[in-house]
Amino acid sequence: MFSKNGIKFYRRTDVKLTLWYILTFFISVLIIFGFLYLRLKHQLIREIDRILHDEADELSHIVSHDLKGAGIIKDFESGVTVRTYYPIYFRVLQADGSLFYISKNFSEIPYNPRDKTMPNLKEGDESLEEVRSPGRRRTFRMIHYPLYKEGRLAYVIQVATHTRFVRKSLSDFRGNLLAAFPIVLVLGSLGGWVLARRSLAPVGYIASKVRSFTSNNLDERLATRGTDDEMDHLIQTVNEMIARLENSFKRIAEFTADASHELKTPICALKGEAEVLLSKKRPAEEYQEGLAHFIERFDHLTRMINDLILLSKFDSSQGELNMASLRLDLLVRDIGNLFEILAEQKGIDLQMGRVQEVTIMGDKVRLQQLFTNLIDNAIKYTSEGSIRITVEKDEENAVVQVVDTGIGIPHEEQEKIFKRFYRVDKSRSKESGGVGLGLSIAEWIAKAHQGRIEVNSELNRGSTFTVYLPTLKG
Numbered sequence: 317m318f319s320k321n322g323i324k325f326y327r328r329t330d331v332k333l334t335l336w337y338i339l340t341f342f343i344s345v346l347i348i349f350g351f352l353y354l355r356l357k358h359q360l361i362r363e364i365d366r367i368l369h370d371e372a373d374e375l376s377h378i379v380s381h382d383l384k385g386a387g388i389i390k391d392f393e394s395g396v397t398v399r400t401y402y403p404i405y406f407r408v409l410q411a412d413g414s415l416f417y418i419s420k421n422f423s424e425i426p427y428n429p430r431d432k433t434m435p436n437l438k439e440g441d442e443s444l445e446e447v448r449s450p451g452r453r454r455t456f457r458m459i460h461y462p463l464y465k466e467g468r469l470a471y472v473i474q475v476a477t478h479t480r481f482v483r484k485s486l487s488d489f490r491g492n493l494l495a496a497f498p499i500v501l502v503l504g505s506l507g508g509w510v511l512a513r514r515s516l517a518p519v520g521y522i523a524s525k526v527r528s529f530t531s532n533n534l535d536e537r538l539a540t541r542g543t544d545d546e547m548d549h550l551i552q553t554v555n556e557m558i559a560r561l562e563n564s565f566k567r568i569a570e571f572t573a574d575a576s577h578e579l580k581t582p583i584c585a586l587k588g589e590a591e592v593l594l595s596k597k598r599p600a601e602e603y604q605e606g607l608a609h610f611i612e613r614f615d616h617l618t619r620m621i622n623d624l625i626l627l628s629k630f631d632s633s634q635g636e637l638n639m640a641s642l643r644l645d646l647l648v649r650d651i652g653n654l655f656e657i658l659a660e661q662k663g664i665d666l667q668m669g670r671v672q673e674v675t676i677m678g679d680k681v682r683l684q685q686l687f688t689n690l691i692d693n694a695i696k697y698t699s700e701g702s703i704r705i706t707v708e709k710d711e712e713n714a715v716v717q718v719v720d721t722g723i724g725i726p727h728e729e730q731e732k733i734f735k736r737f738y739r740v741d742k743s744r745s746k747e748s749g750g751v752g753l754g755l756s757i758a759e760w761i762a763k764a765h766q767g768r769i770e771v772n773s774e775l776n777r778g779s780t781f782t783v784y785l786p787t788l789k790g
């Protein structure tokens with residue numbers, strides 16, 4: 317209860333959320349209760365004021381019609397002073413401040429400074445005030461009501477009643493609120509706790525599930541709850557991350573298996589050939605021939621190992637590029653020139669087509685490798701015909717094309733040739749010494765430059781490899 321998953325109680329998010337909830341709930345309840353209390357008080361006082369006003373009105377009617385003598389004021393007095401809830405006490409003063417009439421019990425109302433000086437009330441004005449007994453035990457509400465005759469102040473009528481029932485009603489209401497307060501608070505806090513626990517429950521699930529992942533169970537996924545809320549989105553994101561990890565793991569495993577297989581085959585073959593060579597005595601030329609063949613095979617193996625090292629560098633962060641602005645047209649032309657002799661030896665006509673001046677940001681060594689691999693393939697997979705290399709640019713990219721008239725690639729294979737160790741027809745690259753890594757390396761380099769390679773080929777007609785690399789802006 318006090319610590320979950322090794323997290324201290326006071327650090328737990330559900331505890332913090334609940335405490336915040338209780339605090340805001342407490343303040344809100346306090347404000348609402350305070351508001352209700354003040355509103356009730358205001359309403360009760362307004363009710364009393366209305367009664368006082370009505371009585372003062374009636375009394376003013378009696379006084380203004382000089383009905384004192386007729387005993388009507390007495391009747392009025394006996395009617396209002398005996399009321400149970402709001403008994404009315406009143407006093408009528410003349411303009412000079414002398415007493416005109418005082419009702420029973422009016423003397424209960426404590427001394428009022430207004431008694432000495434006549435209140436300065438205009439016609440139609442009336443003032444209401446609260447009067448407290450000296451011991452502050454009783455409070456009264458009193459209205460001062462001026463009565464004007466022919467434009468001059470003739471009387472001031474004072475009507476009062478005690479506010480005992482208001483105070484009682486308010487104190488009852490306060491009692492009820494105080495009784496309800498702890499119940500509301502406890503229920504609210506419980507609600508807050510349940511809410512915090514419920515909304516954070518998936519976090520515990522995600523943590524425990526993610527902790528259980530190893531390289532052996534990367535095919536498992538976290539279960540979403542179908543609520544399509546933030547937690548479900550988080551679970552989906554974690555699932556996507558695990559899928560990416562699974563993919564990388566698979567690729568590494570496949571690559572390792574392929575690499576060891578590709579290395580094992582030529583080494584076994586070499587061993588076999590050496591055994592055959594040693595199986596009987598041979599003339600010195602045969603040994604020489606055999607060893608020369610071995611050196612050729614070793615060259616091939618060295619190239620393969622170098623390519624493997626390069627690819628594993630690409631996969632780790634060591635495959636970083638040394639970017640600099642460079643003239644791609646010059647770079648491609650240099651490589652084209654280098655391969656011209658090799659092509660010539662094979663009887664292939666290698667020519668530079670249209671070459672436009674274009675500058676890009678790139679890693680010179682890597683780009684040399686990219687185009688070397690493409691032109692090497694073009695020569696390797698063309699037995700007769702020609703190879704044409706062009707460098708152009710469109711709005712965004714430098715576009716380099718290597719077009720050959722070679723054996724071509726079947727349609728269904730064209731996507732796969734960029735995979736590591738993939739060779740279209742193993743027999744055809746075997747004789748030409750292909751490992752199946754050249755295009756993977758080329759594609760990686762293009763992607764690392766935010767570019768891409770496209771292939772367009774027809775079997776027995778030739779292939780066109782097009783490289784797009786973003787040009788330098790400005």
Ligand SMILES: Nc1ncnc2c1ncn2[C@@H]1O[C@H](COP(=O)(O)OP(=O)(O)OP(=O)(O)O)[C@@H](O)[C@H]1O
Nearest residue numbers: 693694697724733739740745750751752753754755
């Ligand atoms: N210009 C091309 N014409 C026809 N086939 C091609 C061409 N370029 C590539 N291919 C096919 O795509 C396959 C993959 O090419 P990639 O360059 O990756 O490997 P490779 O040339 O066999 O070996 P490596 O380049 O590693 O020595 C090749 O085996 C070949 O069958």
Ligand SMILES: [Mg+2]
Nearest residue numbers: 689693754755
């Ligand atoms: Mg190749």
